[in-house]
Amino acid sequence: MTDVSAPDITPVVRPEEDKVLPAVVYGLYLLGFASCAATTVVGLLVAYANRGTAGPINQSHYTFAIRSFWLSIGWFLIGLTMFILGLPLSLLLVGIPVVAAGVFIMGAVGVWFAVRCAVGIYYLARGEAYPRPRTWLI
Structure with a gap:
């Protein structure tokens, strides 16, 4: 009799990357809402410091976090500029829509x-790379 055994199936093992530092970056970013953005800069520095040595999954999260920071700064400055330029014009009632648009953008x-x-944390918790880290949308 021949011994019929199950085929030798070896599970595909993905190398696990440490999720702690990307989670710290996202946490510092979210904590920035309560600390007037001071921790957001620390999160940016952590992302820059670890992006070069990270694996592909974490590198996508660091790239996504860095781009999120710089895109938000750019758009916030556009809204702030509109707000500041609209304030003196609002005395003439012409700047009220400009002030409102600036506040809305910010x-x-x-x-x-x-x-x-939140979306970055979702993908990180699933152990997946962020699918489109260079996009400016979500």
């Missing part, structure tokens, strides 16, 4: 930044 940037962090 608020929308805050929501956009928080959603990007």
Whole structure:
């Protein structure tokens, strides 16, 4: 009799990357809402310091976090500029829509930044690389 055994199936083992530092970056980013963005800069520095030595999964999260920071700064400065330029013009009632647009942009940037962090945490918790780390949308 021949011994019929199950085929030798070896599971595919993905090398696990440490999720702690990308989670710290996202946590520092979200903590920045309470600390007037001071911890956000620390999170940016952690992301820059670890991006070069990270594996492919973590590198996508670091790239995503770095781009999230710089895109939010850019859009926030656009909204702040509109707000500041619209203030003197609002005395003539012409600048009120410009002030309102500036406030809206600054608020929308805050929501956009928080959603990007939440989506990044979602993919990190699943152990997946961020699918499109260089996009400016979510």
